[in-house]
Amino acid sequence: MSEWITSFEHPAFLWAGAAVLPLLALYWFFRRSNVTRVSAIFLWERPETMPESGARWQLRRLPLSFFLEALALLLLAFAAASPFRMAREAYPVLAVVLDNSYSMRAAPPGGVSPRERGAEELRKRLARHPGRRVLLILAGNEPRLCSDTREENPDFEKFWTADEPAADLAGALALARMRSAGCELLVLTDRRPDFPLAEDTGCFAAGTPLGNTALVNVRRGAETILAEALNASSRPRRVQLELNPGGTAGTVELSPGERYKFVCRIPDSALAREISVTLRTEEGDPLPFDNRVVLLPESREPVRYAVAADLPEPAVRELDAVLAGNPDFVRSDDPELVFGGPGLAAGNHHRFLWNTGRAGQGSWSREPISARPDRVLTRGLALRDLRWSADPQLRLPGEVLLRRGETPLLSFRRRIDDRSDLFLNLDPERSNLSRRPFWPAFFWNVAEYLRAERPGPGLHNFRSGDLIAFRIADPAVREVRVICPDGSERSVVPFRRRVLLADLPPGVSRIEAGEEAWSVSVLPLSAVESQLEGAGVFRCEPRRVAQMAENPRTPLGWIALLLAAAVLALHQCLLGRKREEAAK
Amino acid sequence: MNGFCRNAIAAALARGEGLELAADRLSAGFDGRRTGRRSGNALEFSEYREYQAGDDLRRLDWGVYARSGQLMVKRYSEEVDPRCDIVLDDSASMAVREEKAAAAAGVAALLAQSAVNAGFSLAVWHCGEKLEKEERAPFPLEWSHCDFAAETSPGEVFDSFAGGFQFRGIRFAVTDLLWAEEPRRFLRRLADGALRTVVIQLLTREEQFPSVSGNVSLIDAESGEERELMVDESILARYRERFVRHQELWSRAAGEFGIRLIRLTVEEFYPSWDLRELFRCGVLK
Numbered sequence: 111m112s113e114w115i116t117s118f119e120h121p122a123f124l125w126a127g128a129a130v131l132p133l134l135a136l137y138w139f140f141r142r143s144n145v146t147r148v149s150a151i152f153l154w155e156r157p158e159t160m161p162e163s164g165a166r167w168q169l170r171r172l173p174l175s176f177f178l179e180a181l182a183l184l185l186l187a188f189a190a191a192s193p194f195r196m197a198r199e200a201y202p203v204l205a206v207v208l209d210n211s212y213s214m215r216a217a218p219p220g221g222v223s224p225r226e227r228g229a230e231e232l233r234k235r236l237a238r239h240p241g242r243r244v245l246l247i248l249a250g251n252e253p254r255l256c257s258d259t260r261e262e263n264p265d266f267e268k269f270w271t272a273d274e275p276a277a278d279l280a281g282a283l284a285l286a287r288m289r290s291a292g293c294e295l296l297v298l299t300d301r302r303p304d305f306p307l308a309e310d311t312g313c314f315a316a317g318t319p320l321g322n323t324a325l326v327n328v329r330r331g332a333e334t335i336l337a338e339a340l341n342a343s344s345r346p347r348r349v350q351l352e353l354n355p356g357g358t359a360g361t362v363e364l365s366p367g368e369r370y371k372f373v374c375r376i377p378d379s380a381l382a383r384e385i386s387v388t389l390r391t392e393e394g395d396p397l398p399f400d401n402r403v404v405l406l407p408e409s410r411e412p413v414r415y416a417v418a419a420d421l422p423e424p425a426v427r428e429l430d431a432v433l434a435g436n437p438d439f440v441r442s443d444d445p446e447l448v449f450g451g452p453g454l455a456a457g458n459h460h461r462f463l464w465n466t467g468r469a470g471q472g473s474w475s476r477e478p479i480s481a482r483p484d485r486v487l488t489r490g491l492a493l494r495d496l497r498w499s500a501d502p503q504l505r506l507p508g509e510v511l512l513r514r515g516e517t518p519l520l521s522f523r524r525r526i527d528d529r530s531d532l533f534l535n536l537d538p539e540r541s542n543l544s545r546r547p548f549w550p551a552f553f554w555n556v557a558e559y560l561r562a563e564r565p566g567p568g569l570h571n572f573r574s575g576d577l578i579a580f581r582i583a584d585p586a587v588r589e590v591r592v593i594c595p596d597g598s599e600r601s602v603v604p605f606r607r608r609v610l611l612a613d614l615p616p617g618v619s620r621i622e623a624g625e626e627a628w629s630v631s632v633l634p635l636s637a638v639e640s641q642l643e644g645a646g647v648f649r650c651e652p653r654r655v656a657q658m659a660e661n662p663r664t665p666l667g668w669i670a671l672l673l674a675a676a677v678l679a680l681h682q683c684l685l686g687r688k689r690e691e692a693a694k
Numbered sequence: 695m696n697g698f699c700r701n702a703i704a705a706a707l708a709r710g711e712g713l714e715l716a717a718d719r720l721s722a723g724f725d726g727r728r729t730g731r732r733s734g735n736a737l738e739f740s741e742y743r744e745y746q747a748g749d750d751l752r753r754l755d756w757g758v759y760a761r762s763g764q765l766m767v768k769r770y771s772e773e774v775d776p777r778c779d780i781v782l783d784d785s786a787s788m789a790v791r792e793e794k795a796a797a798a799a800g801v802a803a804l805l806a807q808s809a810v811n812a813g814f815s816l817a818v819w820h821c822g823e824k825l826e827k828e829e830r831a832p833f834p835l836e837w838s839h840c841d842f843a844a845e846t847s848p849g850e851v852f853d854s855f856a857g858g859f860q861f862r863g864i865r866f867a868v869t870d871l872l873w874a875e876e877p878r879r880f881l882r883r884l885a886d887g888a889l890r891t892v893v894i895q896l897l898t899r900e901e902q903f904p905s906v907s908g909n910v911s912l913i914d915a916e917s918g919e920e921r922e923l924m925v926d927e928s929i930l931a932r933y934r935e936r937f938v939r940h941q942e943l944w945s946r947a948a949g950e951f952g953i954r955l956i957r958l959t960v961e962e963f964y965p966s967w968d969l970r971e972l973f974r975c976g977v978l979k
Contacts, residue, residue, distance in 0.1 A: 143911035143922060149787035149901055150872035151914035153936045154921060155929050 115201045115239050116666070119192035119658065122651070126187035130180045137176045178681040185674035193666040198260075202294045202657035203243045205286035206232060208270045209299035210250035211277035212634055216300070216320055216397040216642050224645070225272045227316035228298035235296070236262060245289055249282035249297075250274035251575035251613065255289060273399070273616050275574045275636030279303055283311065292656030302648035309653040317645025323347050323391045324400040324640035326369065328633060330408055330571055333381070337372045339364065339389050342641045347391050354386045355379060369637075382407050384618065384631070400640045403633045404618055406570040413557045414442035418450030422466045424538045425449075432549055438557035447560060452533075460530045460560060467501040467537045479514045486559045487511055487522060487532070492547050499540035506533040528607065530563065532556070566628045567621070574634045578611040587624040594619050695840040698792050699799040702964070703834050706800030707807050709967040714812035715778060715805065715864065716979040742766045777863025778814040780805050780831075781848070781884065782840070784822035786915040787872050789842035794870070794898050797964035798842075801894055802868045803834030804967075808978055809864075817860055821848045821869070825855050845916045847873035852883045859887065866977075867893045872901065872940075873916075877947040884953070891953040892977060895944070898960045904933055 118124065148154065214225040236244060246257040246266050256269045279297060286295055295310055297303060300317030307313055321343025329336045341347045341364035351359040351372045359374040376385065389401040415433070417426055429449055433439045448454060449462045479496060481488040488511050500517050508523025508531065521533045536543065543549045561568045565583035572578055582590065582604055590602045590609050595617025602609055609623070616634040620627060695703075745754060745765035758766045782802040789795040802818065809816045810832045818828035818837065822844035830836040844851075848869055859865060865888040871877070885891040907930075912921045923929060941957075948955040956975050962968060972978045 141909055143909040144906070145911045145913060146906055147790050147915050148912050149790045149870060149915055150874070150940075151912055151917070151919050151921060152874040153872075153933055153940065154912055154923065155932055156921070 113198055114195045115198055115242060116193060116195050117201070117239065119194060121191055123190035123192075124187055126190055127184050129183050129187070133176070133180055133183060134172075137172055141172075174684065175681060178677055178684070182674045182677040182681065185670045185677065189667040189670035189674060191667075193670070194663045195666060196661060196663040198241045200661040200663065201239065201242050202292070202655050202661065203245060203290040204235070204239075205245040205247060205290060205293045205295050206266075207247050207249050207253075207279060207282040207286060207295065207297045207299075208256075208266065209277045209279065209297070210248045210270060210272055210274045211636075211639050212273050212275065212399050213317070213397070213639050213642060213645065214272040214300050215399050216317070216322065216645065218318055218320060218396055219394050221318065223272075224300035224315070224317045225270065228314060229267060229270070231314050231316070232266065232296075232298060233263070236264070243290075245286060245293070247282045247286050247289075249277045249279045251276050251278065253278050253282035253285045254613070255285065258289070271615060273574075273634055274613075275634050275639045277639075280305055283308075290657075292660065294652055294655040294658070296652075300645045302646060307650065310655050312652045313648055313650050315646065315648040317642075317647065319645050320396040320642040321345060321347070322397050322400070322640055322642045323349050323364070323389060323395060324397070324637075325387065325389050325403060326400075326635055326637040326640060328387055328403050328405065328571075328635060330376075330385070330405040332408070333376055335359075335372075335374045335376060335385065335387060335405065337374065337387050337389075338369055339372065340369050340637055340640060341366060342637075342643065344643065347393065350390045352388045352390060353377075353380075354388070355383070356385065384629075396642060397640065400634060400636075403616075403635065404631050405633075406618065406629055406631045408570055410438075410561065410568070411564075412438050412440040413447055413560045414445045415439055415447045415449065416442065416445035418448055418454050420451040420453055421449055421464060422451065425464050425466050428538045428544050428549075431544060432553055436550065436553060436557070438554060446564075447556075456525060456527070456529070456531075458527075458529075460532070460563070462532045462534065462556075464534045464536065465501060465504055465506075466539075467499070467504070467535070473499060473502050475514065477515045479512060479519065482509070482511045485511055485522070486562065487520070487552075487555045489555055489558075491551055491555070495542075496546060496548055497540075497542040499537040500535040501537070504535050506535060507531075508533065530559075565626060567630055570629060571631045571633060572614075574616055574632050574636075575613075576632075578614065578630060580609055580628075581607050582609060582623040583607075583626060584624045591622045592619055593622070695799075695837060698796055699840050699842075700835065702796030702800045703803040703837075703840075705965065706804045706967055707834060709969070710804040710807050710978075712811065713804070713808045713969075713978050715808040715814060716812075716976050740769045743769055776812070776814045777817075777860035778805075778809040779817045779819060779859045779863055779865045779888075780809070781819045781821050781825070781865070781867040781869075783848050783867070783869035784820045784839055784842055785844045785847055786842060787847070787870055788896070790915045791898055791900070791960070793964055794896060794960045795840075795842045797958070797960045798868050798896050799834075799840050800964065800967065801896065801958070802866075803837075804969075805866050805868075805977070806831060806834050814864070815860065819859075821851050822846070823851070825851055825858070827858065845918070847875065847916060849873045849875035849877075849880045852880045855883060857886075861887045862889045864889060865891045867891075869893065869895065870897055870901070871895045871944050872897075877944050878950070881947050881951045881953055885951045891951070892975070893948060893953055893955050894972075895955060895957045896960055896963070897957065902937065902959070904930060 215223050217223040240262040241260055243260050244264065245255060246264065248254050248256050248269060251274050257264050257266065279299065283295060286293065295312065297311065297313045299315045301315050303313065324340050324342060325337055326340045327338035337351055339349050339351065344366050346363055346365050348363045350361040353359050353374055356377045360372050362370050364370055384404055384406050386402060386404045395401060417429060445459050447460045447462055449464060452463050452465050454461055454463055479493045479498060481491060481493060498514065498519060500519055502517045506518040506521035508521045510518040510521045512520035519535050523531045525531060538544065563581060565581055567578055567580040585607050587604060590604055592600050592602065592611060594615050602611060614632045616632045618629055618631045620629050745767045749767045753767045755766050755768050758764065780802050782798065788798050806816055806818055816831045818831040820826045820828060820839035822839060823846050826839065828837050865884060867884055907925050910923055910925050912923060945955060954975060956971060958971060969978060
């Protein structure tokens with residue numbers, strides 16, 4: 111590997127070398143053969159080489175002056191491009207942003223995908239400056255640095271999978287600038303970015319506008335599957351939805367831009383099995399990737415609850431009213447959650463401690479109720495028109511989630527045994543919560559929260575880009591293994607029995623935590639990414655790279671300039687000699 | 695025939711109106727309109743001669759015998775029908791410049807008209823890809839050929855010519871003689887059986903003294919052969935040298951066969967139709 115890298119500050123000036131072509135044309139024009147018809151060609155001398163064979167255009171017919179002028183032109187163009195040498199360490203870093211969205215896989219029949227073209231372009235650029243430091247940043251749902259290397263042939267294709275439903279190019283560029291300020295940036299994508307590129311950023315987009323059909327939304331219920339198909343092309347397309355097992359679920363002709371929802375019943379034999387959903391078109395599809403998903407069975411057990419004897423009668427009444435018709439709750443002798451009064455003892459369950467206040471001590475006001483918006487328990491709660499009577503003197507332990515002025519209304523606390531306690535300050539008799547949407551929504555949130563507290567993922571089908579957060583049962587497990595659909599493995603270290611998985615590849619992955627194991631399916635669905643009509647070709651080079659200007663280097667342009675001057679001097683000298691001979 | 699040639703023929707015919715082909719040495723033919731050099735059966739008295747055994751007794755002039763006692767035989771001039779063949783080179787080299795083609799067509803037409811004026815039995819031959827006899831020979835403006843597009847030189851055409859010229863007549867050939875084949879074969883066939891043969895060689899000044907220079911792509915008008923040459927003074931000198939040698943070759947061959955070779959330069963002859971050379975050589979009168 112060389113210690114130096116030679117490059118150009120203004121490589122665009124190298125195109126000036128093309129001026130040799132007009133020069134050549136001028137020479138040929140002025141020295142072209144005049145066609146003359148003669149009566150007796152046998153009277154003319156026979157040339158040394160006859161044109162009956164060999165090249166008709168003979169380079170040797172051009173005079174030396176042409177070659178000297180062409181050489182001078184090339185040298186001047188070379189000098190104008192400002193060549194320079196830089197120590198390998200000082201050469202600007204190249205940060206390559208790889209569009210990892212699945213639209214990079216799209217290719218016309220027999221054609222080449224933008225990803226393959228981008229990979230070829232990247233290989234070319236890396237070969238141009240061996241030894242240069244290269245950052246490879248993947249722009250998917252989230253930008254992430256994949257490689258920081260000086261290798262000439264980094265194996266970028268192993269992680270450039272192009273299987274995500276979004277490409278955060280701007281975020282990836284920001285990450286690149288953060289990692290190496292002043293570096294040269296190159297975006298490899300399939301369409302012109304929808305934001306202006308800075309002067310340090312080049313772009314190589316090699317997409318092709320194509321008509322596509324895709325699954326843009328799929329959801330599996332207990333007995334049905336909802337699948338939404340999109341015709342993202344400018345022509346009507348006939349599509350067919352197939353379930354496996356289950357066979358053809360429906361055929362429909364979609365007009366351009368139309369979305370159609372298929373609702374299919376899951377065969378009884380497949381209720382507990384995975385089902386693949388495939389959208390087929392009669393014409394070829396440029397992107398089969400977004401036409402097939404695999405759905406795992408979703409089983410959501412209701413929260414088992416019990417009501418303690420110390421809970422006052424009005425509260426019991428309200429609870430019965432709201433939980434009786436809620437399929438997310440079921441009364442059980444082995445409860446996960448126990449509703450009770452403030453004095454309920456802790457056990458091997460979560461507690462819902464309801465302080466109904468002492469008679470006559472509750473109060474309510476028109477002061478607005480505020481909530482912590484980023485908690486599961488308060489998600490989507492309608493707080494307007496609530497008449498909430500609470501004990502103003504009561505102080506709730508833990509984190510307050512709802513409050514009215516200084517009065518805490520709802521709080522949450524995690525106990526040392528990793529169970530949760532919910533504290534509610536509510537006098538049900540003087541409140542109107544049970545007659546407002548707040549009340550059932552709150553209990554849906556409670557059920558959602560408690561399900562998430564169970565070991566393993568609460569859901570089994572996720573959209574690509576979703577964070578998969580879950581708990582494990584065994585606190586002794588030190589490592590959670592994830593086996594990806596392609597067989598590769600990654601491991602995650604749980605923190606306080608909690609595991610967070612991000613950027614799982616599309617397909618069914620298996621999660622193993624000690625004795626426990628679960629499967630999750632990641633669905634690559636995105637209506638935006640399946641729109642291929644916007645793909646196209648766009649290329650631009652960075653205009654100014656800060657590291658290029660700031661880092662020490664040795665200019666070489668003056669050598670070319672001197673050589674050009676010498677060639678021109680020689681040219682003049684030869685011309686002068688010729689003129690003298692002509693004068694004689 | 696293109697318009698340019700037609701105009702040239704019309705102009706030549708106008709210039710040569712009233713001219714006749716000179717035919718003072720004719721001596722052959724029967725029942726013609728001219729008296730031949732030899733004795734014949736014409737009504738025109740020629741001379742007396744002493745009777746010799748075998749003479750036709752009907753030719754004896756009894757009046758002379760009565761006056762002088764000598765047996766004298768009357769002799770009458772032989773009557774001949776003078777013949778003229780004109781061969782016009784129709785090859786593409788004759789049209790290397792329009793003026794050359796026009797001059798050639800004009801000369802041939804002028805000779806044809808003069809022959810008709812002088813009472814000749816006229817035949818015009820177009821020497822294209824083969825020798826073809828013109829059916830409307832006395833009417834040059836109606837000649838069917840004169841397109842000067844043949845890719846074969848007269849030398850090659852005459853090699854395969856089976857004959858057909860009029861016997862003991864005057865033959866003219868209007869050509870540029872610019873072909874590489876040996877001249878004797880052409881001239882022998884042309885002059886074979888002719889009383890008199892005249893070759894009129896038409897050349898442009900450019901053919902005699904070329905002025906091209908620099909890079910030239912020379913294309914032979916007939917064969918299409920192409921040569922790329924960087925023409926300078928030395929190449930021109932060598933051309934002139936070869937040209938002179940070529941002309942000498944033809945002159946020598948023409949001398950051998952008793953053929954009169956008349957050389958005309960197109961630019962001097964056309965469009966003024968300067969006929970002095972033809973008068974000087976005794977072709978026209």
